[in-house]
Amino acid sequence: MSVDLEHYLMVGAILFAIGLYLALAKRNFVGVLMGIELMFNAANLTLIAFSRFVESESPIDGHVFVVFVVTVAAAEAAVALAIAVLLYRVRDTVDVDKANLLKW
Amino acid sequence: MPILAKWYDFRDLGNAIGALQDQILDWGAPDWVPYVVSGIIGVVGILLWLLVSQIIFIWIERRVIGLMHNRIGPNRVGPMGLLQGVADAIKLLLKEAITPRATDTILFWAAPIAIFIPAMVVFAVIPFGEGMVLSDLDVGVLFFVAIGSINTIAVFAAGWSSNNKFALIGAMRQIAMLISYELVQVFAILGVVIMVGSMRMVDFVEWQSGNDVWMFAIQPLALVAFIIAGLVEVNRSPADISEAESELIAGFHTEYSGIKFGFFYAAEYFATFALCGVIVTLFMGGWTLWGLEEWVPGFLIFLTKLYAVFFIFIWARGTLPRLRIDQLMAFSWKFLLELMFVNILVVGLETLIWREGGYDAATVLPIFAAINWVLAIGLAIFWARMLGHGTASSAGKRATLTQELGAIYYEGAGTPGA
């Protein structure tokens, strides 16, 4: 019983699906953000799986992509949480449904 | 090193394990069994060493601090109080682990375990002797920093779930301290990694024994910053702010009792041992002592150095008062980080010159050492002067003595928190 690319891709797909569900269904803005982080993780996992299994002349690129994704995800998380705090300060709630006015 | 391949040559415990592995293979076990067996032996060995040295060090620490306080220290339990550690452990085991009302029970129970695991896992990377490192990761030092950053979550879970205002303040202070000093720690290590050229812990030791020099002689600034950052991460005085007795009773583990507090107590000691281990490996030449490791087993040298560094922490705890949280933050962001940037710049230049020029180490290292020492002292004084510390207004001043009654001597010059 050996482990090969399809196993990792399946784990990545399921993780991505859970992240998508979180992003779509959660009422709390921070919950949505957790979903986005999960989706980033799923993408990273598939990148590393490809760089490990698939034929390519410079397999290390997968790792470099993941490093870039991690840094950008960190920056994005910081800005998103700043928005969450600002939203809370202005509208006293972080409920995604209630923030439907474009200008208040 | 002439390894006598016999299993009883204890200068390097690796021999015994190697002999055991061959023995298991002879018994016809599948190929992964010796691997797992040696792993288990390594883990059990480290765990035993940790528990024994923690129990001994409870006694040593309280004795040394007792001597600093001009009193005797524990001498009731066992001969000369030697069983004090055992007595503490038994007390913590027997005490009831109270769960206060309205706490978040899942997190409350998970926090002590979550803080204990990183303190243990870090030892997988620390090289005790010649072949004695549990897993020789290629990113050893980075692994140490990454595991260090995990216990932030555990501290928050402990402070948040114990439903106690003091615990919450303690947890928040701890998170703020950990984040800002993690940066300083990473940059301090970066300086050393640049000069050695690799992140494997074993490479550090080989580099230092190869060039017959200890890293702290070449990069004193990195050592000082790493020790300070380590003190903050391990939460020992003068930076034990998150569990400051005089302010927050016991910080994030106020509500814990019994074996749960035992976990916190043990985790703090293990983290300090790990920190001392990394300091010895990175800056003080690991298990080598200029050739002494040929005769004396490597891990004994390593352990004596580790305990010596631990003594420095005890000494600091006995003498230094505690900083306020904002002063500690200011010290990291306004002082240490800048020094680290300059340190990396200088070390980078030096390594570049050394690599491109192709000089051999014997000529070039003393020059680097001289430059770095002058830089360290000069920069520290200059930067402190710039931040307004060294000036006269902040120096200690005796009260003025006077004879005439009712005179007013008020100048109101003292600036807050200079």
Add this chain to the structure above:
Amino acid sequence: MEDTGTVVAFWALAIITIGSAFMVAAVRNLIHAVVFLVLSFLGVAGLYITLSADFVGVVQILIYSGAIAILVIFAIVLTPQAGRDNAETSMRLPAVVLSGLVATMLGYASIDTNWSISDRPGFEETASAIGVALLDKYILPFEIAAALMLVAMLGAIIIVRDEGTEGAAED
């Protein structure tokens, strides 16, 4: 990858990761959700190590479960009255259906296409290779990422800063 050690490790870590990711969605209290999120980050880091990507695995531990988890916790703590429940919006059912479809589509694509599997063994050590690749082949994205980090940091600080305390910054 047929030696039993990595297979056992893979299945254990896969179950931990997917289980804790599922718990993030299912659990009621937001703080528990964050703790499970951290658990799934650690699971993914373990999966990287089974794929012999040790540098990226350690970076994942350091950045995701060390820094981003703290960011999420601070967001939750800084929004106290917003209710800590992990409730779903009314769009719960369509979200389940959509993510189920996405999962099956990705799963089918990954099983059906024949990836040109190369029989290359795992990397021995990746840290220096990544370093070299970062600085000669991907030097431009590296600089852009640095600039982006700076901009994001400044943006986050300026957004959150209280308008009223411009002058009070240095008290």
Add this chain to the structure above:
Amino acid sequence: MTLKSEPYVINVGPQHPSTHGVFRLRLTMDGEKIIDAEMIIGYLHRSMEKLAEERTYTQNIPFTDRTDYLAAMTGNLAYVMAVEKMMEIDVPERADWLRTIMAELQRFASHCMAVGTFANDCGTWQTPVMHMIRDREKILDLFEMACGARLTTNYMRIGGVSRDIPPEFLPALAVLLKDLPKRVKEYEDLLLNNEIIIARSRGIAKLTPEEAIAYSLSGPMLRGSGVAWDLRKADPYAAYDKVEFDIAVGTNGDAYDRFAVRMAEMLQSLRILEQCADMITEGPIHARMSTSTVQPVGDPVAPLVIRPPEGEAYARIESPRGELGFYIVSDGGIAPYRFHIRAPSFINLTPLKKMTVGATIADAVVVLGSVDIVVGEVDR
């Protein structure tokens, strides 16, 4: 639009490692900053002033040890001087010298505790306080030699002192006076120039001289704010007019200066003790009471029942914490009609709210340490 975070209330409660006794400070906090501080006292209230009205004048002397249990000698002295003022008894010279020696020894011992616990609140792991307690022990041994008790001395009597010092008291005092100044110099180097203690206490809880006088502070609190006012010079009692010493004064009125003033006062106390040791005269230690004002019971030298004439008297001395005063009203009976203690700690506490609001909880602890209260005196 400031960050919406509601303030929360913290009880630096009766049981807390750094409240120097059962004193409760209810802080309303906004994050780490304190926005409101409220002192709740009374946990150690033993209603001494009411009890004293049912006891004779001599029976009240042990009460005065237990109000300020860190400075029992000065408590006795103040009460006894008040009654003597009412009965116009003048105390023989040797008793005056003994009273001065005991008061100054008590000041040194009390300041040892004050400075030690202040350093403790700044976070040192009990190291300085242990050293200072060792020195305080030497002084308590002297007290034990003189009056048999270490803490609640009960040494003074109305009209003099209860018993004379044994012959080996003065040589022991001489030995002490040789090595204590070296110790205090060592503490000054260790603590006064310690950067972290300076950082923790410089510029914290500043009080201008006008505020200090307005709050009617006294002792190291007042002198810390730069006002050179010391009762031992302003209203000399016992033998203070025969010795010369300096008043220690701070310049910034912050926690650091009060701490520095106490350190300097310890040196001045040693200086006074040296002068007392070689200027003490022989002679009686108790005034002869005229039988007219005294019930002829027992030994006329130290009568048990004293019946002062009708009237009132207020006597004040410079206790280690400030101006300790006793106001006694007599209706001619054998027990005081009214027995009031002006406790310096109680009054020095009043500006605590002004000092802690705006600071952090770590500062509040340091400020409480610099005020140096004794809860027994605050609650009486």
